[in-house]
Amino acid sequence: MVIINVKICSMVGKDYENGFARISGGVFTEIGDMSEYRGTEDEVIDAKGLTMYPGFIDAHCHIGMWEDGLTFEGEDGNEDTDPSTPHLRAIDSINAMDRCFTDAISAGVTTVCTGVGSANPIGGSFVIMKTHGSKRVDKLVVKSPAAIKFALGENPKNTYNDRDESPVTRMATAAVIREQLMKAKRYLADKNEYERLKGTDDEISEPDLDMKCEALLPLFSETNKLKAHFHCHRADDIFTAVRLSKEFGLDYVLIHCTDGGVIADELSEDSPAVVVGPLFGDRGKPELRNHEITTPRILSENGIRCAISTDHPETPIQYLPLTAALAVRGGLSREEALRGITTYAAEMTGVSDIIGSIETGKHADLSLFKGDPLDITETPQLVMIEGRIMHRAEDASL
Numbered sequence: 462m463v464i465i466n467v468k469i470c471s472m473v474g475k476d477y478e479n480g481f482a483r484i485s486g487g488v489f490t491e492i493g494d495m496s497e498y499r500g501t502e503d504e505v506i507d508a509k510g511l512t513m514y515p516g517f518i519d520a521h522c523h524i525g526m527w528e529d530g531l532t533f534e535g536e537d538g539n540e541d542t543d544p545s546t547p548h549l550r551a552i553d554s555i556n557a558m559d560r561c562f563t564d565a566i567s568a569g570v571t572t573v574c575t576g577v578g579s580a581n582p583i584g585g586s587f588v589i590m591k592t593h594g595s596k597r598v599d600k601l602v603v604k605s606p607a608a609i610k611f612a613l614g615e616n617p618k619n620t621y622n623d624r625d626e627s628p629v630t631r632m633a634t635a636a637v638i639r640e641q642l643m644k645a646k647r648y649l650a651d652k653n654e655y656e657r658l659k660g661t662d663d664e665i666s667e668p669d670l671d672m673k674c675e676a677l678l679p680l681f682s683e684t685n686k687l688k689a690h691f692h693c694h695r696a697d698d699i700f701t702a703v704r705l706s707k708e709f710g711l712d713y714v715l716i717h718c719t720d721g722g723v724i725a726d727e728l729s730e731d732s733p734a735v736v737v738g739p740l741f742g743d744r745g746k747p748e749l750r751n752h753e754i755t756t757p758r759i760l761s762e763n764g765i766r767c768a769i770s771t772d773h774p775e776t777p778i779q780y781l782p783l784t785a786a787l788a789v790r791g792g793l794s795r796e797e798a799l800r801g802i803t804t805y806a807a808e809m810t811g812v813s814d815i816i817g818s819i820e821t822g823k824h825a826d827l828s829l830f831k832g833d834p835l836d837i838t839e840t841p842q843l844v845m846i847e848g849r850i851m852h853r854a855e856d857a858s859l
Contacts, residue, residue, distance in 0.1 A: 462848060465498060467508035467829065471819040472515055472803045482513065484825040487847035492821060506859055508829055511842055514799070515818050516571025516826030517834075518806035519781050520736045521690070521716050522773035524562065524575045525555035525598070529774075535559075539580035541620050544628060545641045548672040549585030551576035552605050557598040561778055565592040566851050568779040569828035569841045572603065574810045575773075579612035579692040580620040582628060582637040586610070586676065587690060589810055591826075593851045603812055608714070609680060611638055612692040613701055615748050635701055641673065642709045648674035649681060686712045688811055690736075694719040694748040703731050714809055717772070720751050722759035729763040734809045737801075738770035740787040741780060754791030761797055768809045769801035786835040795835065829859070 462484045469477040469492065481498045483491035528535030537554035540546050555575065565573065576587030586606035588598075595601055617634045621627060628634040651668040658664050679687035689711040691702035699715060706713035714734040715721070721728060721735060737757050744752050760767050769785050771778055785798040793801075807817025816824050825848040828834070828841040843859055844852035853859065 463503040464506045464508050466495060466510060468512040469819055470512055470514050472800060473818040473820055484848040487825055489819060489821050489823055489825050492819060511829040511831060514828050514834060515803045516828060517569045517781055517802045518817060519570055519573045519770050519778060520768035520806040520809045521770035522573050522575050522778060523578060524573055524773045524778050525557060525559050526575060527774050528556055528559045529561045538578040541580035544581050544621060544637050545583045545673060546581055546585050547583045547609055547676040549577060550606065551586055551588045552598060555598045557601060558596055562592045564779040566844055568782060569844050570778055570781050571826040571846050572816055574607055577610050579616040582612055582617050582634045583641055584610040584612060589812055591846050594846055594849065606687060607810060608688040608690040609677065610690050613698040614694055615746055638705060645674040645677035649678055680711055689713045690716050692716050696720040696724045719749055722753060722756040723751050725759045725763040729765055735760060735765055735767040736770050736809055737767045738784060739772040739776040740784045741776040754787045757788040758792035761793055766805050767801060768806040782834050783837055789835060798835065
């Protein structure tokens with residue numbers, strides 16, 4: 462397939478006012494100016510001047526974990542019976558047939574990082590997945606596990622305070638995380654010692670299987686380290702996330718980072734990865750008192766890149782572009798806002814080698830727009846995932 466006569470916004474610096482993009486095997490194979498285009502036997506889509514953007518990426522949400530229109534029956538994101546559940550896998554809870562995946566694709570959101578909630582200090586793993594193309598979640602997965610979810614602040618406190626169980630303070634929440642990480646490091650050392658001595662006269666017994674520790678071992682990998690996603694709103698919780706990450710050498714991402722604008726000067730000393738959102742929403746609990754749409758702009762001015770998320774279902778997934786538009790209203794540049802739902806989102810989730818921009822060799826995930834995708838009145842004319850048309854507007858002339 463080849464798309465011709467299209468304005469290409471690649472998000473990597475090389476744009477085309479009137480270009481073409483050839484797609485084969487689900488990836489971009491050639492991108493260039495129309496003056497360089499040589500017709501072939503390919504299926505041709507004439508974009509007629511529409512603008513192509515990379516498929517949008519929501520770097521933090523819970524789509525498929527809390528199903529649309531359901532209460533307890535569709536709530537599968539919080540196993541709030543144990544404060545430490547790193548061995549739980551989001552892939553085992555996601556309902557790929559939730560209608561919200563269709564809502565996502567109709568807005569040009571082609572990839573999401575979705576997973577467990579924040580009831581537990583350690584909740585389990587996240588999944589990076591495409592939003593459409595199969596009824597089976599296994600066929601949509603880009604990366605699983607993609608991150609381990611940690612949570613600080615009010616959510617774990619409230620969950621276990623209601624039961625008169627630990628943790629009910631911030632220090633106890635941090636202690637649960639610290640203890641489990643220390644156990645995992647000890648478990649890793651014991652496994653390494655077993656492997657070192659196996660087959661020798663000093664051979665020792667293999668450590669008993671510990672599923673919680675096994676799930677955390679990729680956080681300490683030297684070659685392909687799994688990311689640690691920390692749910693944190695208030696300034697002290699943000700700095701606790703940084704402290705724990707430094708203590709254990711974690712590749713961390715600050716999720717929400719509501720007070721980021723208040724502490725941006727000091728936070729910039731650590732150059733953290735940040736996912737801000739949801740920007741649509743009220744200050745529904747005390748730790749959201751500094752919730753402002755200016756936070757992405759302030760972080761950016763202090764040299765901190767941030768992705769932008771919906772935290773679906775807090776903000777419905779189809780409003781990801783409008784969430785980015787709110788960041789622009791708060792003073793962030795349009796270019797940085799678009800990067801927040803494309804290139805930066807791909808970087809924060811660790812998959813920028815395959816998605817997030819329009820480049821040869823990357824997945825052909827794209828949307829075609831008449832106008833600015835950050836305009837509230839705009840919706841995509843055409844959406845593709847890996848070169849397959851997943852959505853076409855009723856009035857599209859393509």
